[in-house]
Amino acid sequence: MKAALLETLPGITPFVSLIGPDGHRDTTGAFADLVADIGPAELLALYRDMVIIRRIDTEATALQRQGELGLWPPLLGQEAAQIGSARALAPDDFVFASYRENGVAWVRGVAPTDLLVTWRGVAQSGWDPFIHRMATPQVIIGAQTLHATGYALGMQLAQSDSVAVTYFGDGATSEGDVSEALIFAASFAAPVVFFCQNNHWAISEPVRVQSHSAIVDRASGFGIPGIQVDGNDVLAVMAVTRSAIERARRGEGPTFIEAVTYRMGPHTTADDPTRYRPADELAEWAAKDPLARVAAYLRDAGVLDAGAEAEVTAAADAVAAELRAGCLAMSDLPSDALFDHVYAEPHPRIDEQRAEHEAYLRMFS
Amino acid sequence: MKAALLETLPGITPFVSLIGPDGHRDTTGAFADLVADIGPAELLALYRDMVIIRRIDTEATALQRQGELGLWPPLLGQEAAQIGSARALAPDDFVFASYRENGVAWVRGVAPTDLLVTWRGVAQSGWDPFIHRMATPQVIIGAQTLHATGYALGMQLAQSDSVAVTYFGDGATSEGDVSEALIFAASFAAPVVFFCQNNHWAISEPVRVQSHSAIVDRASGFGIPGIQVDGNDVLAVMAVTRSAIERARRGEGPTFIEAVTYRMGPHTTADDPTRYRPADELAEWAAKDPLARVAAYLRDAGVLDAGAEAEVTAAADAVAAELRAGCLAMSDLPSDALFDHVYAEPHPRIDEQRAEHEAYLRMFS
Amino acid sequence: MTAATLTMASAINAGLRRAMEDDDRVVVMGEDVGKLGGVYRVTQGLQETFGDRRVMDTPLAESGILGTAVGLAFAGYRPVCEIQFDGFIYPAFDQIVSQVARMHSRTRGAVKMPLTIRVPWGGGIGAAEHHSDSPEALFTHTSGLRVVSVSDPADAYAVIREAIVSDDPVLYFEPKRRYHVKGEVELDAAPSQVRAMDRARVVAHGTDVTLVAYGGLVQTALAAATAAQTEGISIEVIDLRSLSPIDFDTVTASVERTGRLVVVHEASQTGGLGAELSAAVTERCFYSLEHAPVRVTGFDIPFPPAKLEKFHLPDMDRILDGVERVLDRPNSLQDRGW
Amino acid sequence: MTAATLTMASAINAGLRRAMEDDDRVVVMGEDVGKLGGVYRVTQGLQETFGDRRVMDTPLAESGILGTAVGLAFAGYRPVCEIQFDGFIYPAFDQIVSQVARMHSRTRGAVKMPLTIRVPWGGGIGAAEHHSDSPEALFTHTSGLRVVSVSDPADAYAVIREAIVSDDPVLYFEPKRRYHVKGEVELDAAPSQVRAMDRARVVAHGTDVTLVAYGGLVQTALAAATAAQTEGISIEVIDLRSLSPIDFDTVTASVERTGRLVVVHEASQTGGLGAELSAAVTERCFYSLEHAPVRVTGFDIPFPPAKLEKFHLPDMDRILDGVERVLDRPNSLQDRGW
């Protein structure tokens, strides 16, 4: 039945929405059925996730302003897209994301402090991809979509249940690698979900520079079902992601999800969006805030009273405090870490240069 | 009205056909109207073109077998796709093709012998792109589609009427460059026509390796109108190409044409298709031969009598004789041509190495 | 001759503006080059002046940028492409080495490729992964391309204009760490007709050692020369400027006097530009050399994380250690076999 | 130990087959590698034996091939990717230099990239444009990659198996002009555990000149050595085999005896492997050198059309001219300044 749902998709691109900005929840229809198990308590947990990652984002931004981080890519506004999708995955699925998916990393169990390793410049990555079943941030736009597709080919070959999920942006859809990933995925019917967060901007370029038609339409062109979902609706995002994951698990191949959302903040802390972004656009999207609508629903449902609100805030503050403490406690690697892991096996030039470096340091000691 | 025709296309992919394998001509409908001016006399001229390029192909293949050419990429079976499209262009339009478009080059006025320069290994290219308004053969699959798009951006900027037309294969559609070309063309509404000859094979790979759905569907995914045409029907190909060219000239942007045809010969003279291609497939397509159906129509129409047939054959033989003579008369470039044109402006290393080479040769004289 | 004090970023911006005024076939294209004016503001204000078709914000695809630039060159334009950061040039590698570099020779001179490819370049700014690469040697090994580097505002202004008027494709490397350094720039000079772009420049005269640097390390080399002076070592510093072709006349004239060569660059040592300089100078000056040419470079590792880059990038002390080495004075490697 | 006489192409095929039998994590992927068995038949018969998922005909996209291979490595596989011809590796350049080469260091050793990238390589076969490139120096300058070359069937068989068991990514360059040369191959040997892949090999002993070659030119170098003998010149020929890392122990041991080095390769001279060899050997053996190392290489031009390649590619006579040069005997360049 879910299958049927998606089989009908190529060409057509429904816009899936379950909780509107007003907090009203739509419980009818195929997608609503996919999240029938998500009651007020479960929604409160999703809300909690969103509050926490927004708080992580605020704290990390502050740490950058204070000179503790070199850079930070905020996810402000994209909480529902990231939490709704990540909470739809099984532990054994594998995520290949870009640099902005800190909310996804949170769900995958990455310690908040480990998120900062890259941006503090201590190391290029902060966690073991195999422990969290999530690759570390990919800076080369679009490259990770091919990695996810290849991983999915491997799972198919190994007859594993694991599904690959790749996150990328609206801008990324222009990179040849993303089209090639869709082509390989379609050719091999690989178990991979393409999750595009269309946050309307690629640094200073509005999405229309990349495409005049809906991003989701790309999918059908490659023979892949595409769904467009309200990316600020955590429940709708979870529903479409579940359907795509299940479809992949059933061996029916790749699905493309366009989560329509908005980058409320700057591209990174180095960016000044006022140079290119109309102020009213921001206001328009503020009204569609992904957290506010769930809070409204939860208040109506009576599960988000003052006590619960306080508990969530306290939890977020605790994570933020842990984040800050962890950041300040982080120590640099010794300089000869330069030569570690360049190769997995012995390499004479690396040994030679390590020795040169040590001899050089000895001159000063 | 033509406009209307194409405006309706995104998503939908009609299969345009005007002269079927039986030689019956359909004179009704929008596409038929686009070639109403092509009467028996004009069709005879198109037939003549097809006979001549098939003859060029046979002769060049023979020259390769005789060791006069290093390689030759036959177009056998694709005559209608190439002649029908090329004859739809204005002299001022500009073609960016791959290595197999010898029929297009013939129409652009390239001397048959000049087609052989590349394959005899005398030089990397055999003509001046600006004289024939056609770039020389592109070996890197798909790269030329971006060149065509960029050229079209230039024509748009210069407010010129000239349209860019790029030829590429079914396999090429998998290269990132081709997707990027479609994305750039759509983003800037560039006056470029994407002419894909789906000849069902990329060397040994059947088209389904590249795509499980119709190649033409790619276009709508990028927001570009796509038309699928019987690539073995010279008249239908001319009609759809005219409509796409006119659309571009009117400033309405790019169009994608999938000409469904078949590579009757080997990939190149170095290839042995019996290793991978089912024999019945060849038979099936032989029945759809692009020349036979036009000959049948012309005989019915009474313009292809024995005399006319003899004239066409004589013309083709004359071209073949010229081709062979020109090939055998072709002389190699002097060895210091190695250093010509590497740079447009003076370059000390080139001068130095040219001098070294000359000094070296002097040792033997 | 009006002169102005400009940062290197503003000097390049002024050069681009001037080139666009001088020739309306010059177009600027890349990611975020329009309204934003580039992440380093190098194209700031150009779109306001010249419009969004001569200053194009392109889709996010580097191969697309270079490939369409090739087509624009066919159409008679002179595209100036910005690659947003050094580490993002690789997706365009095929179009650069197989198309841009070969089109002129492929067509036996019929089709010129007067592209300028601007690359914010190198480390020293504490950036994230892929934002500090030094890929110049990949392009100096590619025939058909010219490769230039700049190190100060005056040079940046003069060279960008010469690169744009060049009928050959030019990779123009801009050391990010120098973007905000100010200097005097003569604004009215016409683009050099004497191929000044191809010449190296002696930026400090000396007699004991020839020290060749380029881009972001020229200043570091000058600082090393000054420091060495206090120890009585006289270093001649050469800013190589053009990386392809290399101005061997200037380099060998110096080495023939000093007998000692030190080459410094940020890029990894193996196969870096230092290898070509060392090999070619040894071929040309073997009997003048008192010591093997010394290379002081980045290590053979991917560019390290920000906190470690200071150990990877040659600094004044590492350059001075190389100078000691070429002079057979006490140095970090003296007890190594070679 | 069963031995067989095989062409180099069949030897690589046998090595691939053996590697796939030994380890079912080994998968082969590329364009036309399945039913056709590759345009040079190097993967012939593998799909019949191992099926179309372990021997994958991929869509026509090199970046896609390498990028999905990275994902397969994440999934625990050991992909062997075929790039159909040398000139078609550039579209995959970004995935190779930014992903394959850096993933292990990026993840601090967590993620290994045991890829083998097979590249039919070089000129001498009268091919069309883009079918005769020698891009090895682009990869030897890229940290994180290993680069090997083979020159005969026995070596090709041994090295392909070692490359596949290596936990590092390996570019495996196959000289096309040698595909059909036959030789004895020992088939039962287990893949070397002693990193034999990293070692250069002295293929002819000599005392006057060290001649370093690799890949398609090893045979040409041996022919030159034989010819030189008749003139009383004793040449030591080294097959470099591993291009990254370079086995300097073997090279310098020879140069310390001969005092003279000639390096030959097909690739353009500027920034080619000869530059690194010349620079590094000069650093390591300066006081043993009687003459500057000499480079005999392709010119700094795009690979020429078939009819002209014989003038571009080093042949026996050009190598001998280089030998004369390094011996200060009459040679083509004697009246040039250097």
Ligand SMILES: Cc1ncc(C[n+]2csc(CCOP(=O)(O)OP(=O)(O)O)c2C)c(N)n1
């Ligand atoms: C290959 C490559 N080109 C350019 C960049 C520079 N860059 C970093 S982020 C970005 C915009 C990405 O936009 P989008 O894909 O929409 O993701 P978002 O930042 O909106 O999450 C660009 C151009 C890059 N990192 N990699």
Ligand SMILES: Cc1ncc(C[n+]2csc(CCOP(=O)(O)OP(=O)(O)O)c2C)c(N)n1
């Ligand atoms: C970038 C690149 N990769 C691989 C090749 C090798 N190659 C030459 S033709 C070809 C198949 C092309 O198929 P298609 O695009 O359908 O064109 P056709 O040959 O059928 O006309 C391949 C893989 C190439 N020339 N360029």
Ligand SMILES: [Mg+2]
């Ligand atoms: Mg975005």
Ligand SMILES: [Mg+2]
């Ligand atoms: Mg084809």
